[in-house]
Amino acid sequence: MTNISFPEPTITAVSKPFWDKIAEKQFFLQRCDDCAQWVFYPRAHCPHCFGSNLTWKEASGKGKVKSWSIVHRAGHPAWQERTPYAVGIVELAEGPTLLTHLLIGEQDLSYQLPVEISFQSLNERLLPFFQKKGD
Amino acid sequence: MAKRPKGAIIGIGELQPVRYSEGKTTLGLIAESVQLALADAGITKDEIDGLLVGPQVGETPQHVPATVSEYLGISPTMSNTVDLGGATGAGMVWRAAAAIEAGMCETVVCVLANKNEKGQVPRSPNRNPIREFDVPFGASGANTSYALLKREHMEVYGSKQEDFARIAYWSRKNAQKNPKAIFYDKPVELEDILQSPMISDPLRLLEIVMPCAGGAAVIVTSEEKAKQTKNNAVYLKGAGEKITHRAVSQAPTVDQLPFAYSIPHALKQAEIDGKDLDLLSLYDCYTSVVAVQLESIGICKPGEFGDFVRSHTFGHDGDYPLNTHGGQLGFGQADLAGGMSHVIEAVVQLRGEGEERQIPDAKYALVTGNGATLSETTALVLGGEQ
Numbered sequence: 001m002t003n004i005s006f007p008e009p010t011i012t013a014v015s016k017p018f019w020d021k022i023a024e025k026q027f028f029l030q031r032c033d034d035c036a037q038w039v040f041y042p043r044a045h046c047p048h049c050f051g052s053n054l055t056w057k058e059a060s061g062k063g064k065v066k067s068w069s070i071v072h073r074a075g076h077p078a079w080q081e082r083t084p085y086a087v088g089i090v091e092l093a094e095g096p097t098l099l100t101h102l103l104i105g106e107q108d109l110s111y112q113l114p115v116e117i118s119f120q121s122l123n124e125r126l127l128p129f130f131q132k133k134g135d
Numbered sequence: 136m137a138k139r140p141k142g143a144i145i146g147i148g149e150l151q152p153v154r155y156s157e158g159k160t161t162l163g164l165i166a167e168s169v170q171l172a173l174a175d176a177g178i179t180k181d182e183i184d185g186l187l188v189g190p191q192v193g194e195t196p197q198h199v200p201a202t203v204s205e206y207l208g209i210s211p212t213m214s215n216t217v218d219l220g221g222a223t224g225a226g227m228v229w230r231a232a233a234a235i236e237a238g239m240c241e242t243v244v245c246v247l248a249n250k251n252e253k254g255q256v257p258r259s260p261n262r263n264p265i266r267e268f269d270v271p272f273g274a275s276g277a278n279t280s281y282a283l284l285k286r287e288h289m290e291v292y293g294s295k296q297e298d299f300a301r302i303a304y305w306s307r308k309n310a311q312k313n314p315k316a317i318f319y320d321k322p323v324e325l326e327d328i329l330q331s332p333m334i335s336d337p338l339r340l341l342e343i344v345m346p347c348a349g350g351a352a353v354i355v356t357s358e359e360k361a362k363q364t365k366n367n368a369v370y371l372k373g374a375g376e377k378i379t380h381r382a383v384s385q386a387p388t389v390d391q392l393p394f395a396y397s398i399p400h401a402l403k404q405a406e407i408d409g410k411d412l413d414l415l416s417l418y419d420c421y422t423s424v425v426a427v428q429l430e431s432i433g434i435c436k437p438g439e440f441g442d443f444v445r446s447h448t449f450g451h452d453g454d455y456p457l458n459t460h461g462g463q464l465g466f467g468q469a470d471l472a473g474g475m476s477h478v479i480e481a482v483v484q485l486r487g488e489g490e491e492r493q494i495p496d497a498k499y500a501l502v503t504g505n506g507a508t509l510s511e512t513t514a515l516v517l518g519g520e521q
Contacts, residue, residue: 009271010262041268069282070336075275087274089384099384101272111290
C-alpha cells in the first residue's frame with residue numbers, strides 16, 4: 001500500500017452537522033419545515049420550495065439501488081488499489097438520492113435492491129456506505 | 136411562428152486533434168483556430184466585434200474574454216465565457232445569434248481550444264458538492280458517472296451491451312472517411328468494442344472518448360451580413376437548452392434527462408420533424424449519450440434505441456447519417472473543442488464540402504452538446520437556406 005490517502009469530504013459550514021452525526025454513527029438529513037420534503041446534500045435553502053426553514057432530522061438509513069457500477073479503473077490512485085469495487089446511487093426511503101460505496105458483491109447487485117446504511121472507516125473517518133438490507 | 140434567434144455561420148476553423156500538444160499554449164491554439172475560421176469566412180479580425188470563449192483557458196482561470204481579446208488583438212463590444220462543459224460549443228452559437236439580435240455586435244467568433252501535455256493535471260481542484268459527496272466514496276471522474284447512467288438505462292429498458300457498442304462501431308467506421316480523425320486508419324469491429332477492457336462496468340474502453348488536444352472556432356454573423364460573404368452561409372433554424380443537475384447522484388431518472396426537452400425545442404423552433412433531419416451531429420463522449428439522444432429526437436421511442444441502431448445504417452450514405460466526421464469517439468475530443476466538432480461537421484455537410492463523406496442534398500442538421508453528466512444539454516437545428 002502506498003501512502004496516497006483517500007480523498008476526504010470537503011466539509012462546509014452548512015454540511016458540518018451531517019458529518020458530525022456520521023462520526024457518531026447517526027444518519028441525519030435536512031427536512032424542510034415548509035414543504036415537508038427531505039433534502040440531500042445539505043443546503044442553506046430548500047431546493048424544492050426555496051424556503052429557508054430546514055431542520056436536521058434522523059433518517060431511516062434505508063433505500064433502494066437506483067444504479068451501480070463496478071469500478072475497474074478508478075479516477076483516484078488511492079481508490080485504484082481497491083478495484084474492483086462497487087459504487088451506486090441509492091434512492092433513500094425519504095426521497096433524496098445519494099452516491100455511495102456499496103458493500104455488495106457484483107453477483108448480488110440488482111436494480112431496486114433494498115439496502116441500508118453501514119458506517120465504515122476510511123482514513124480514520126466514518127463514511128455512510130450501504131449494504132444489502134439485513135446483511 | 137415560434138420566436139427563434141437568427142444568425143448564420145459564415146466561417147469555420149478546426150485544428151487536427153493530436154494526442155499531445157507539447158510546446159503549445161491554449162491561447163496559441165485559440166489564435167490558430169480563429170485564424171482558420173477568419174480565412175474560411177474571408178473576413179479580417181477587425182470585423183469581429185463579439186467573442187465567446189470557454190472557461191479556464193489553460194493559462195488563465197479568470198478574465199478569460201479579456202485575455203483572449205488582448206492575445207488576438209481584437210476589441211469586441213460583446214464578450215462572454217460560456218461554461219456548459221461539452222455543450223459549450225453548441226451553446227455558443229445561439230448565444231452569439233442572440234447577442235447579434237440584441238444589437239450588441241454583428242460578427243461573433245466562438246472559439247474553444249485545449250492543450251494536452253503528458254502528466255498535466257487536467258482540472259483545477261474544486262470544493263463543490265461532488266467533491267464532498269461523490270469523490271470520497273470512490274466515484275472520481277466522468278467514466279463512473281456515465282457508467283451509472285448507462286446501467287440505469289440497461290436496467291429500466293433492458294438495453295444490451297451490443298446496442299451501445301453499435302454506436303461506437305459507427306463512429307469508428309465513419310472516422311475512416313475523415314483523414315483528420317484521430318482514429319483514421321484505425322477501424323474496429325463490434326467484437327473489439329465488446330471485448331475492450333472494462334473501465335467502469337458496464338462501460339468499456341472503446342465506448343469512451345480519448346482525451347486529446349486541438350481547437351475549433353466558428354464565426355456567427357447577422358443574416359444580412361451573411362449574404363455578403365464568400366461561403367454559403369449556414370443558418371440557425373432553432374435552438375433548445377436545458378440544465379437539470381450537476382452530479383450524477385442528483386440526476387433525474389433516465390427517462391427524464393434534459394435532452395428530452397432541448398432537442399424537441401430546437402426541432403419545434405425550426406418547424407421540422409426528427410425525420411426531416413439529414414444529419415445527426417450528436418455529442419458522443421460516451422455511447423450511452425447518443426442512445427438517449429436518439430430517443431429524444433422522436434425517431435425511436437424511449438428505451439428502444441437498440442432496435443433502432445440494429446435496423447438502420449449511420450454512414451454518410453445511410454438512412455440516418457450520424458456523426459459523419461467520426462464523432463468525438465472517432466474524430467477525437469479536444470476537451471471543450473470536441474463539442475464544437477459537431478457544429479463544424481454540420482456546416483461542412485450543409486455547405487456540401489464533405490467530399491468522400493458528403494451526404495446527398497443535406498438540408499437540415501441537428502447538432503447537440505452535452506456537459507457534466509448528461510445535465511447541461513444544448514440542441515441546434517442548422518440549415519443551408521435562410
